[in-house]
Amino acid sequence: MTNTVRAAVILAPWHMEIQTFPLPEPEPGAALVKMELSGICGTDKHTFSGFTTQYAGTEHERKIPFPVIPGHENVGRIAAIGPTTEPLVDFYNQPLREGDRVVIGPDLVCGRCYYCKHGFEYYYCSHLQDYGNSLSAANPPHLFGGWADYLYALPGSYLFKVPDDLPSEIAVLTELMAVTTGLDKAKQFSAVDCEGFRFGDTVVVQGVGPLGLCHVIKARMLGAGNIIVIDRSVFRLQMALEMGADAALNLAETDPRQRLEAVRGLTDGRGADVVAECAGVPEALPEGLDLLRPGGFYIECGNFSDMGSVPINPHLLCSKNVRLIGINGEAATAYGPSMQALNRYRQHYPLRKIVTHRYPVEQAEAALRLAMTEECMKIVIANSEFIGKT
Numbered sequence: 001m002t003n004t005v006r007a008a009v010i011l012a013p014w015h016m017e018i019q020t021f022p023l024p025e026p027e028p029g030a031a032l033v034k035m036e037l038s039g040i041c042g043t044d045k046h047t048f049s050g051f052t053t054q055y056a057g058t059e060h061e062r063k064i065p066f067p068v069i070p071g072h073e074n075v076g077r078i079a080a081i082g083p084t085t086e087p088l089v090d091f092y093n094q095p096l097r098e099g100d101r102v103v104i105g106p107d108l109v110c111g112r113c114y115y116c117k118h119g120f121e122y123y124y125c126s127h128l129q130d131y132g133n134s135l136s137a138a139n140p141p142h143l144f145g146g147w148a149d150y151l152y153a154l155p156g157s158y159l160f161k162v163p164d165d166l167p168s169e170i171a172v173l174t175e176l177m178a179v180t181t182g183l184d185k186a187k188q189f190s191a192v193d194c195e196g197f198r199f200g201d202t203v204v205v206q207g208v209g210p211l212g213l214c215h216v217i218k219a220r221m222l223g224a225g226n227i228i229v230i231d232r233s234v235f236r237l238q239m240a241l242e243m244g245a246d247a248a249l250n251l252a253e254t255d256p257r258q259r260l261e262a263v264r265g266l267t268d269g270r271g272a273d274v275v276a277e278c279a280g281v282p283e284a285l286p287e288g289l290d291l292l293r294p295g296g297f298y299i300e301c302g303n304f305s306d307m308g309s310v311p312i313n314p315h316l317l318c319s320k321n322v323r324l325i326g327i328n329g330e331a332a333t334a335y336g337p338s339m340q341a342l343n344r345y346r347q348h349y350p351l352r353k354i355v356t357h358r359y360p361v362e363q364a365e366a367a368l369r370l371a372m373t374e375e376c377m378k379i380v381i382a383n384s385e386f387i388g389k390t
Contacts, residue, residue: 007069007148008364008381009137013050016365021148024141026082029155031096033104037172037355037380038146039073040371042211042280043133046305048368053306055328060128065136070364071146071381072106072132073175075168079150090161092336103174103339104151105158105332106130123329129154147364147381160335166343169355172380176210177338178330180218182299185325186274187222194295195323197274199223204263204272204291206230207279207302208240210354210378215276217349220244221341224274226266230259231279233374243349256287263291271296278302282310294320301327358382 002023009019026032046052052064078100081088088096096102109116113126129135131151135144143152153159162171183203189196197203203219205212208229213236219227220243229240232251241248247266249259263272271293277284280302288298289312317324342351357379359367364381371379380386 005143005149006361007137007143007145008361009067009069010048011067013048013052016048016368018362018364019137021142023150024143024152026080026152027155028082028084029088030082031078031088031153031157031159032080033074033076033102033151033153034079035074035076035146035148035151035381035383036101036168037075037358037382037386038071039172039176039210040368040379040381041073042209042302043072043304044070044368045372046280046307047133049372051305051307054133054304056306060124060126062134065134067137068132068135069137069143069145069148070132071148071151072130073172074104074106074131074146074151075101075162075171075174076104076146076151077101082155090159091332092160094161096159096161101162101168101171103160103162103171103335104131104146104153105160105335106132106175107158107329107332108154108156122332147361149361149383158332158335160339162339163343166339166346167352168386170342170346170351171339173210173214173342173351173354173378174335174339175330176214177218177342178334179211179301179327180215181330181334182276182301182325182327183215183218183222183274186297186299189297189323196297197222197224200225201273202226202228202267204228204230204275204288205240205245206275206277206284206288207281208236208245209278211302212276212278213240213243213354213377215278216240216243216245217345219274221345228263228266228272235375236377239353239377242353256290259287260290267293270294273297274299276301280304280307282307285310286312289316289320289322292320292322296320296322298322298324299327300324304328354378355380358387360384360387
C-alpha cells in the first residue's frame with residue numbers, strides 16, 4: 001500500500017485536476033476502501049457543467065462545496081479497518097473484514113432528526129452528508145468520493161457486502177437500481193382503482209441513459225406489458241431494446257405530437273399507465289404528462305440538480321387525475337434488494353453491457369466529457385485491474 005492517493009478533483013465548474021493526498025489511517029468505526037469501480041452519474045455531469053444547486057426550495061438546499069472528489073456509485077475492497085471494540089458490519093450486520101468487496105451507500109445520516117425518526121432519513125436527514133457531493137476534499141482526510149484510488153468510509157457509513165458471485169461491473173449499478181424506487185411506489189398505488197402500476201401496464205421511460213435503462217429493466221422485472229423508450233441516441237435506444245423495451249421513439253426523428261400518437265397507438269388510445277422521467281431535462285415533464293392516460297402515474301427522478309423551470313398547465317393534473325411523485329434518491333433499505341435483483345437476473349439480461357467504458361483516475365475528465373455524449377452508457381472510473389476488461 002502506497003503512502004499517497006491519486007484523486008480526480010473538481011475545483012469549479014469545467015475545472016478538474018488530478019491531485020495527490022496522503023493515505024489516511026482509518027479512525028475507530030471507519031474503513032479505508034480500495035476502489036474498484038465508480039460510476040459517472042448525471043449528477044456528476046451537472047456539477048461539472050455548473051448546475052451546482054441541489055434540494056432547491058427546501059430547508060436542505062445546498063451548493064456543491066468545491067473542491068470535491070466526485071463518485072457516489074462505488075464498489076471496492078476494504079483495505080483497512082479502524083480500531084474498534086466492536087466488529088465492523090455491513091447494513092445487514094454481516095461481519096466485514098479486510099479484502100471484502102462492498103458497495104458504499106452514498107449518504108451519511110444522523111439518526112436523530114425529524115426525518116430520520118419518521119422513516120425518511122436517506123436524502124432528507126437534517127444533517128445529511130453524501131460522498132461525491134457534499135463532502136469537500138479540502139477537509140481531511142479528503143477522500144470522500146469514488147474517483148480516487150481509495151475512498152475513506154466515515155463512521156456510520158452504510159456498507160453493503162457484495163456476493164462473491166456478483167461481478168463488480170454489475171455491482172456498481174446497485175445505487176442506480178435502488179433509485180428505481182419510483183416504480184416500487186407506483187406498485188404500491190395499484191391497490192387504488194385505476195391507479196399505480198399493475199401487471200401488464202404500459203410504461204414509458206423518457207431518457208435511456210444508465211438510470212433510464214435501469215428503469216426499463218426494473219419495469220420488466222415488475223411485470224410491465226409494453227415498455228416504450230424515448231431518447232435521441234440510436235445507441236441507447238438499441239441497448240434499451242436489448243434490455244427488454246418493446247418500442248423506441250427517437251427524439252431526433254419525431255416531434256411531440258408524433259410521439260403522443262405513437263404512445264396512444266400502442267395503448268388503444270389511452271396513453272401510458274406509468275411514465276418515468278430519467279432524462280434530467282425539465283422540458284420532458286410537460287410532454288410526459290401528455291403521454292399519460294387519465295389516472296396515470298408520473299415519476300420525476302431525472303432532475304436531481306436544479307436544471308431550471310418549465311411551464312406546465314396545472315389543469316392537466318386535475319383533468320387527468322394524475323399522480324405525480326418526485327424521487328430524489330432511494331431508501332437505504334433498497335440496496336440489498338437491488339443487489340439481489342441484479343445478481344438473480346444477470347443471466348436474463350446482458351447487464352455486463354451497461355458499463356461501456358472504463359477510464360483510470362488520471363483520465364477522469366476525458367471520461368466525464370465522453371459521458372456527456374450520446375454514444376455511451378455507463379462510464380466508470382476504474383483501477384488498473386479493470387481497465388480493458390470486457
